[in-house]
Amino acid sequence: MSKETANDEAKQVWYADDSSAVGSLAGVKKWWEYLQANGPDFGHCPKPAKTILQMKDSSQMQAAQKIFKGGIKITDQGECPLGSVLGTDSFREQYIKNKVESWVKDLQSLSNHAQDDPQAAYIIRDQLIPALVGREVSDAERQILALPLRHGGLSLTDPRETAKMEYEHSTQITNKLTDKIYTQKLDLDYNPSDQQFTRHTKNRIRQKKNAKTSMMNFWRK
Numbered sequence: 001m002s003k004e005t006a007n008d009e010a011k012q013v014w015y016a017d018d019s020s021a022v023g024s025l026a027g028v029k030k031w032w033e034y035l036q037a038n039g040p041d042f043g044h045c046p047k048p049a050k051t052i053l054q055m056k057d058s059s060q061m062q063a064a065q066k067i068f069k070g071g072i073k074i075t076d077q078g079e080c081p082l083g084s085v086l087g088t089d090s091f092r093e094q095y096i097k098n099k100v101e102s103w104v105k106d107l108q109s110l111s112n113h114a115q116d117d118p119q120a121a122y123i124i125r126d127q128l129i130p131a132l133v134g135r136e137v138s139d140a141e142r143q144i145l146a147l148p149l150r151h152g153g154l155s156l157t158d159p160r161e162t163a164k165m166e167y168e169h170s171t172q173i174t175n176k177l178t179d180k181i182y183t184q185k186l187d188l189d190y191n192p193s194d195q196q197f198t199r200h201t202k203n204r205i206r207q208k209k210n211a212k213t214s215m216m217n218f219w220r221k
Helices: 025-042 058-067 089-113 128-133 139-145 159-183 192-220
Strands: 010-015 018-023 052-054 073-075
Touching (some): 058 073
């Protein structure tokens, strides 16, 4: 159905039966009207009550409200489709803040169970790791714990040190799909060996970097 809904004024992306489009109001309206009219023939039944029109800013809110009717939510602040976040800077910042607060609560709860069930616990410097080892750890020991098991650590990586690298790897792994979405080309040209090689390379780089950094820091101290 994505072939039928394609038009020059909107770029679309599909994930199973979830669909999205971005473009001019006219282009998105054309895309939406086709979904409503022909979607059921393909087993896709779009519901206005579950549909959100995210505006880039407030300048076209009135025009959007005239064009899109029937229960569609229209906002110029932000929304979180499929776990991502789109919207204003303040909306995205608040979303991240809420996420971090939720992670902190989860890790605090996890650290309470670390002594009884250590295999279920993963990482936190001030609460989880002391609960696992039974005492506070030094900076050097924290580096050692970040090493892979075969290097004498517990694979408790520090996200502050790996976040940038993980983001770069994630961007590299998905760049072909991102290009296809942007250009609206339907052929994926998928090569499983590319992803396998990227994943293998990513793991090797991360392990070597962690081992080298941790051991150098340890022996310096």
